[in-house]
Amino acid sequence: MRQSRKGENVSRRKELDQRLQSLLKGRQVPVDEERLESMRQSLLKQVPGRDPVSGSGFLPRYRFALAFGAAMAVIGIFVLQPHSPLRQGDPKLSVAYELRGLMKDEDQLDHLLVLLNDFVSTRSQEGAIIDKEFYNRSLSGRYQGNDLFETFYEWMYQPAESENSVSM
Protein backbone atom coordinates (compact mmCIF):
# COMPACT_ATOMS: atom_id res chain seq x y z
CA MET A 1 0.00 0.00 0.00
CA ARG A 2 2.77 2.30 1.03
CA GLN A 3 4.81 1.41 -2.00
CA SER A 4 1.97 2.03 -4.38
CA ARG A 5 1.31 5.42 -2.81
CA LYS A 6 4.98 6.24 -3.07
CA GLY A 7 5.02 5.08 -6.68
CA GLU A 8 2.02 7.26 -7.38
CA ASN A 9 3.78 10.25 -5.82
CA VAL A 10 6.87 9.63 -7.88
CA SER A 11 4.89 9.38 -11.08
CA ARG A 12 2.99 12.58 -10.20
CA ARG A 13 6.29 14.28 -9.51
CA LYS A 14 7.66 13.08 -12.82
CA GLU A 15 4.59 14.27 -14.62
CA LEU A 16 4.83 17.70 -13.01
CA ASP A 17 8.53 17.89 -13.81
CA GLN A 18 7.94 16.91 -17.41
CA ARG A 19 5.20 19.48 -17.90
CA LEU A 20 7.23 22.22 -16.30
CA GLN A 21 10.34 21.19 -18.16
CA SER A 22 8.59 21.45 -21.50
CA LEU A 23 7.38 24.92 -20.52
CA LEU A 24 10.79 26.09 -19.36
CA LYS A 25 12.63 24.67 -22.34
CA GLY A 26 9.98 26.10 -24.62
CA ARG A 27 10.76 29.65 -23.56
CA GLN A 28 11.77 31.51 -26.64
CA VAL A 29 14.72 33.53 -25.48
CA PRO A 30 16.34 34.90 -28.64
CA VAL A 31 20.08 34.40 -28.98
CA ASP A 32 22.23 36.27 -31.47
CA GLU A 33 24.18 33.41 -33.04
CA GLU A 34 26.39 35.66 -35.15
CA ARG A 35 27.47 37.53 -32.11
CA LEU A 36 28.22 34.32 -30.28
CA GLU A 37 30.26 33.09 -33.23
CA SER A 38 32.40 36.24 -33.29
CA MET A 39 32.79 35.91 -29.53
CA ARG A 40 33.95 32.32 -29.97
CA GLN A 41 36.52 33.35 -32.58
CA SER A 42 37.97 36.11 -30.42
CA LEU A 43 38.02 33.82 -27.41
CA LEU A 44 39.95 31.11 -29.24
CA LYS A 45 42.60 33.67 -30.18
CA GLN A 46 43.21 34.29 -26.49
CA VAL A 47 43.67 30.64 -25.59
CA PRO A 48 47.16 29.94 -24.22
CA GLY A 49 48.82 26.70 -25.26
CA ARG A 50 48.48 24.76 -22.06
CA ASP A 51 46.30 21.79 -21.39
CA PRO A 52 43.59 23.02 -18.98
CA VAL A 53 42.52 19.72 -17.57
CA SER A 54 45.90 18.32 -16.71
CA GLY A 55 47.12 21.75 -15.63
CA SER A 56 50.22 23.78 -16.34
CA GLY A 57 53.80 23.03 -15.46
CA PHE A 58 55.83 19.86 -15.37
CA LEU A 59 54.36 18.29 -12.25
CA PRO A 60 50.64 18.57 -13.09
CA ARG A 61 51.26 17.58 -16.69
CA TYR A 62 53.20 14.44 -15.88
CA ARG A 63 51.53 13.67 -12.58
CA PHE A 64 50.34 10.23 -13.64
CA ALA A 65 53.77 9.25 -14.95
CA LEU A 66 55.38 10.55 -11.76
CA ALA A 67 52.88 8.77 -9.54
CA PHE A 68 53.41 5.53 -11.45
CA GLY A 69 57.18 5.92 -11.23
CA ALA A 70 57.04 6.59 -7.50
CA ALA A 71 54.75 3.59 -6.96
CA MET A 72 57.10 1.34 -8.92
CA ALA A 73 60.07 2.62 -6.95
CA VAL A 74 58.34 1.87 -3.64
CA ILE A 75 57.28 -1.57 -4.81
CA GLY A 76 60.79 -2.18 -6.07
CA ILE A 77 62.31 -1.27 -2.74
CA PHE A 78 60.01 -3.61 -0.83
CA VAL A 79 60.24 -6.47 -3.28
CA LEU A 80 63.94 -6.33 -3.94
CA GLN A 81 65.20 -5.36 -0.55
CA PRO A 82 65.23 -8.92 0.92
CA HIS A 83 67.24 -10.09 -2.09
CA SER A 84 69.67 -7.25 -2.00
CA PRO A 85 73.32 -8.37 -1.91
CA LEU A 86 73.80 -6.07 1.05
CA ARG A 87 71.42 -8.13 3.12
CA GLN A 88 73.24 -11.38 2.57
CA GLY A 89 76.26 -12.34 4.58
CA ASP A 90 77.55 -9.90 7.14
CA PRO A 91 74.85 -8.91 9.66
CA LYS A 92 76.63 -5.59 10.11
CA LEU A 93 76.00 -4.79 6.49
CA SER A 94 72.31 -5.55 6.76
CA VAL A 95 72.04 -3.21 9.72
CA ALA A 96 74.05 -0.62 7.83
CA TYR A 97 71.67 -0.94 4.93
CA GLU A 98 68.70 -0.25 7.16
CA LEU A 99 70.47 2.63 8.82
CA ARG A 100 71.34 4.18 5.51
CA GLY A 101 67.63 4.26 4.69
CA LEU A 102 66.71 5.66 8.08
CA MET A 103 69.32 8.36 7.97
CA LYS A 104 67.73 9.87 4.90
CA ASP A 105 65.09 11.12 7.24
CA GLU A 106 66.48 13.07 10.15
CA ASP A 107 63.21 12.72 12.02
CA GLN A 108 63.94 9.06 12.47
CA LEU A 109 67.14 9.71 14.34
CA ASP A 110 65.60 8.47 17.59
CA HIS A 111 64.61 5.26 15.91
CA LEU A 112 68.12 4.94 14.60
CA LEU A 113 69.55 5.28 18.05
CA VAL A 114 67.25 2.61 19.42
CA LEU A 115 68.26 0.33 16.61
CA LEU A 116 71.93 0.99 17.21
CA ASN A 117 71.51 0.44 20.90
CA ASP A 118 69.94 -2.95 20.27
CA PHE A 119 72.71 -3.81 17.87
CA VAL A 120 75.70 -2.75 19.92
CA SER A 121 74.39 -3.95 23.27
CA THR A 122 74.57 -7.50 21.95
CA ARG A 123 78.23 -6.94 21.24
CA SER A 124 81.33 -6.85 23.33
CA GLN A 125 82.95 -4.06 25.22
CA GLU A 126 83.63 -2.35 21.96
CA GLY A 127 79.93 -2.23 21.39
CA ALA A 128 79.46 -0.42 24.65
CA ILE A 129 82.04 2.16 23.64
CA ILE A 130 80.34 2.74 20.35
CA ASP A 131 77.00 2.95 22.10
CA LYS A 132 78.31 5.67 24.41
CA GLU A 133 79.86 7.54 21.54
CA PHE A 134 76.56 7.62 19.66
CA TYR A 135 74.61 8.92 22.61
CA ASN A 136 77.21 11.56 23.39
CA ARG A 137 77.07 12.82 19.89
CA SER A 138 73.31 12.68 19.71
CA LEU A 139 73.11 15.11 22.66
CA SER A 140 74.34 17.85 20.38
CA GLY A 141 71.15 17.55 18.33
CA ARG A 142 69.66 16.07 15.24
CA TYR A 143 71.98 17.90 12.90
CA GLN A 144 74.61 15.43 13.98
CA GLY A 145 72.73 12.61 12.32
CA ASN A 146 75.14 12.21 9.44
CA ASP A 147 78.01 12.44 11.82
CA LEU A 148 76.58 9.60 13.89
CA PHE A 149 76.16 7.51 10.85
CA GLU A 150 79.76 8.10 9.81
CA THR A 151 80.94 7.05 13.25
CA PHE A 152 78.91 3.89 13.04
CA TYR A 153 80.26 3.22 9.58
CA GLU A 154 83.83 3.75 10.65
CA TRP A 155 83.34 1.30 13.48
CA MET A 156 81.70 -1.19 11.22
CA TYR A 157 84.41 -1.15 8.59
CA GLN A 158 87.34 -1.25 10.88
CA PRO A 159 89.60 -4.30 10.34
CA ALA A 160 88.32 -7.57 11.64
CA GLU A 161 91.54 -8.08 13.64
CA SER A 162 90.82 -5.16 15.90
CA GLU A 163 87.29 -6.40 16.52
CA ASN A 164 88.63 -9.78 17.38
CA SER A 165 91.32 -8.34 19.59
CA VAL A 166 88.81 -6.31 21.56
CA SER A 167 86.42 -9.20 21.94
CA MET A 168 89.24 -11.38 23.06
Added chain:
Amino acid sequence: MDQREWVDRLFRDHAEELCRYLRSFRMSEEDTYDLVQDTFVKLLHAKPSDLRQPKSWLFTVARNQAINKLKHDSILPVNPHVEGIEDESLGPLTRMLEDEEQAMLWQAFSKLPARDREMMSLYLEHDFPYRQIARVLGRSEVSVRVAMHRSRNQLKKWVREMEGRNHEAIQKRRECVPEERA
Protein backbone atom coordinates in the same frame (compact mmCIF):
# COMPACT_ATOMS: atom_id res chain seq x y z
CA MET B 1 42.51 17.37 -26.24
CA ASP B 2 44.37 20.68 -26.13
CA GLN B 3 42.99 23.78 -24.44
CA ARG B 4 41.83 25.34 -27.69
CA GLU B 5 39.62 22.38 -28.54
CA TRP B 6 38.44 22.15 -24.96
CA VAL B 7 37.39 25.82 -24.78
CA ASP B 8 35.81 25.55 -28.21
CA ARG B 9 33.76 22.56 -27.15
CA LEU B 10 32.64 24.21 -23.94
CA PHE B 11 31.68 27.36 -25.77
CA ARG B 12 29.66 25.46 -28.37
CA ASP B 13 27.96 23.36 -25.69
CA HIS B 14 27.14 26.03 -23.13
CA ALA B 15 27.42 29.61 -24.46
CA GLU B 16 23.90 29.69 -25.84
CA GLU B 17 22.45 28.11 -22.72
CA LEU B 18 24.37 30.58 -20.60
CA CYS B 19 22.91 33.44 -22.63
CA ARG B 20 19.41 32.11 -22.00
CA TYR B 21 20.12 31.74 -18.32
CA LEU B 22 21.45 35.28 -18.00
CA ARG B 23 18.68 36.72 -20.17
CA SER B 24 16.15 35.33 -17.74
CA PHE B 25 17.46 37.85 -15.19
CA ARG B 26 16.84 41.55 -15.51
CA MET B 27 19.78 41.76 -17.84
CA SER B 28 19.98 43.77 -21.04
CA GLU B 29 21.02 41.98 -24.22
CA GLU B 30 24.27 43.93 -24.31
CA ASP B 31 25.13 43.05 -20.71
CA THR B 32 24.25 39.42 -21.28
CA TYR B 33 26.79 38.99 -24.07
CA ASP B 34 29.40 40.93 -22.12
CA LEU B 35 28.93 38.63 -19.16
CA VAL B 36 29.11 35.49 -21.28
CA GLN B 37 32.35 36.73 -22.79
CA ASP B 38 33.78 37.67 -19.38
CA THR B 39 32.83 34.25 -18.04
CA PHE B 40 34.66 32.42 -20.81
CA VAL B 41 37.70 34.70 -20.48
CA LYS B 42 37.78 33.80 -16.79
CA LEU B 43 37.63 30.15 -17.81
CA LEU B 44 40.95 30.59 -19.61
CA HIS B 45 42.62 31.68 -16.39
CA ALA B 46 40.84 29.36 -13.98
CA LYS B 47 42.65 26.82 -11.85
CA PRO B 48 42.44 23.33 -13.36
CA SER B 49 41.22 21.98 -10.03
CA ASP B 50 38.14 24.23 -10.26
CA LEU B 51 37.18 22.93 -13.67
CA ARG B 52 36.14 19.38 -12.90
CA GLN B 53 32.51 20.40 -13.50
CA PRO B 54 32.97 23.07 -16.17
CA LYS B 55 29.25 23.61 -16.78
CA SER B 56 28.42 24.37 -13.17
CA TRP B 57 31.59 26.46 -12.95
CA LEU B 58 30.44 28.55 -15.91
CA PHE B 59 26.96 29.03 -14.46
CA THR B 60 28.33 29.91 -11.02
CA VAL B 61 30.72 32.51 -12.40
CA ALA B 62 28.11 33.96 -14.76
CA ARG B 63 25.55 34.16 -11.97
CA ASN B 64 27.95 35.88 -9.59
CA GLN B 65 28.90 38.34 -12.28
CA ALA B 66 25.26 39.01 -13.03
CA ILE B 67 24.57 39.64 -9.36
CA ASN B 68 27.49 42.07 -9.15
CA LYS B 69 26.28 43.86 -12.24
CA LEU B 70 22.71 44.08 -11.01
CA LYS B 71 23.87 45.22 -7.60
CA HIS B 72 25.97 47.89 -9.25
CA ASP B 73 22.94 49.04 -11.20
CA SER B 74 20.90 48.94 -7.96
CA ILE B 75 18.12 46.77 -9.33
CA LEU B 76 18.52 43.76 -7.11
CA PRO B 77 16.86 42.76 -3.87
CA VAL B 78 18.91 43.23 -0.72
CA ASN B 79 20.27 39.70 -0.76
CA PRO B 80 19.94 38.09 -4.19
CA HIS B 81 21.53 34.86 -2.98
CA VAL B 82 18.60 34.42 -0.61
CA GLU B 83 15.77 36.05 -2.46
CA GLY B 84 16.82 35.03 -5.97
CA ILE B 85 16.84 37.01 -9.16
CA GLU B 86 13.62 38.02 -10.86
CA ASP B 87 12.93 36.18 -14.08
CA GLU B 88 11.65 38.57 -16.71
CA SER B 89 10.63 36.01 -19.27
CA LEU B 90 7.68 34.79 -17.21
CA GLY B 91 5.16 37.37 -18.39
CA PRO B 92 5.31 36.97 -22.17
CA LEU B 93 5.11 33.19 -22.00
CA THR B 94 1.97 33.29 -19.90
CA ARG B 95 0.28 35.17 -22.69
CA MET B 96 1.58 32.76 -25.32
CA LEU B 97 0.23 29.64 -23.71
CA GLU B 98 -3.01 28.43 -25.14
CA ASP B 99 -3.37 25.24 -23.21
CA GLU B 100 -5.30 26.05 -20.04
CA GLU B 101 -3.53 23.48 -17.89
CA GLN B 102 -0.13 24.67 -18.98
CA ALA B 103 -1.16 28.26 -18.40
CA MET B 104 -2.23 27.40 -14.86
CA LEU B 105 1.03 25.59 -14.19
CA TRP B 106 3.00 28.52 -15.54
CA GLN B 107 0.98 30.95 -13.48
CA ALA B 108 1.67 28.87 -10.38
CA PHE B 109 5.34 28.70 -11.26
CA SER B 110 5.43 32.50 -11.59
CA LYS B 111 4.08 32.78 -8.06
CA LEU B 112 7.01 30.84 -6.58
CA PRO B 113 9.75 32.86 -4.90
CA ALA B 114 12.46 33.87 -7.37
CA ARG B 115 15.11 31.67 -5.71
CA ASP B 116 12.89 28.58 -6.02
CA ARG B 117 12.11 29.37 -9.64
CA GLU B 118 15.78 29.70 -10.42
CA MET B 119 16.47 26.40 -8.69
CA MET B 120 13.73 24.61 -10.65
CA SER B 121 14.93 26.22 -13.83
CA LEU B 122 18.47 24.96 -13.25
CA TYR B 123 17.11 21.47 -12.59
CA LEU B 124 14.55 21.21 -15.34
CA GLU B 125 15.71 23.65 -18.00
CA HIS B 126 19.47 23.39 -17.69
CA ASP B 127 19.57 19.76 -16.54
CA PHE B 128 21.76 20.26 -13.50
CA PRO B 129 21.84 17.56 -10.83
CA TYR B 130 21.06 18.68 -7.26
CA ARG B 131 24.69 18.72 -6.22
CA GLN B 132 25.66 21.14 -8.96
CA ILE B 133 22.62 23.33 -8.33
CA ALA B 134 23.80 23.61 -4.75
CA ARG B 135 27.19 24.68 -6.00
CA VAL B 136 25.81 27.28 -8.40
CA LEU B 137 23.46 28.76 -5.81
CA GLY B 138 25.91 28.48 -2.93
CA ARG B 139 23.63 26.25 -0.86
CA SER B 140 23.83 22.74 0.48
CA GLU B 141 22.57 19.82 -1.56
CA VAL B 142 20.12 18.87 1.18
CA SER B 143 18.59 22.34 1.26
CA VAL B 144 18.18 22.22 -2.53
CA ARG B 145 16.42 18.85 -2.34
CA VAL B 146 14.13 20.06 0.41
CA ALA B 147 13.34 23.29 -1.40
CA MET B 148 12.61 21.41 -4.63
CA HIS B 149 10.24 19.06 -2.81
CA ARG B 150 8.42 21.99 -1.19
CA SER B 151 8.21 23.89 -4.46
CA ARG B 152 6.70 20.89 -6.22
CA ASN B 153 4.11 20.50 -3.48
CA GLN B 154 3.33 24.21 -3.61
CA LEU B 155 2.90 24.10 -7.37
CA LYS B 156 0.53 21.11 -7.14
CA LYS B 157 -1.47 22.87 -4.45
CA TRP B 158 -1.82 26.10 -6.43
CA VAL B 159 -2.71 24.27 -9.63
CA ARG B 160 -5.43 22.30 -7.75
CA GLU B 161 -6.79 25.55 -6.31
CA MET B 162 -6.86 27.19 -9.72
CA GLU B 163 -8.58 24.14 -11.21
CA GLY B 164 -11.14 24.29 -8.40
CA ARG B 165 -11.82 27.97 -9.03
CA ASN B 166 -12.14 27.37 -12.77
CA HIS B 167 -14.52 24.51 -12.14
CA GLU B 168 -16.68 26.68 -9.88
CA ALA B 169 -16.69 29.47 -12.46
CA ILE B 170 -17.82 27.04 -15.17
CA GLN B 171 -20.57 25.66 -12.90
CA LYS B 172 -21.81 29.15 -12.12
CA ARG B 173 -21.83 30.08 -15.78
CA ARG B 174 -23.88 26.93 -16.56
CA GLU B 175 -26.30 27.72 -13.77
CA CYS B 176 -26.68 31.29 -15.03
CA VAL B 177 -27.40 30.36 -18.64
CA PRO B 178 -30.87 28.67 -18.08
CA GLU B 179 -31.92 31.55 -15.82
CA GLU B 180 -31.08 34.07 -18.52
CA ARG B 181 -33.02 32.01 -21.10
CA ALA B 182 -35.97 31.70 -18.75
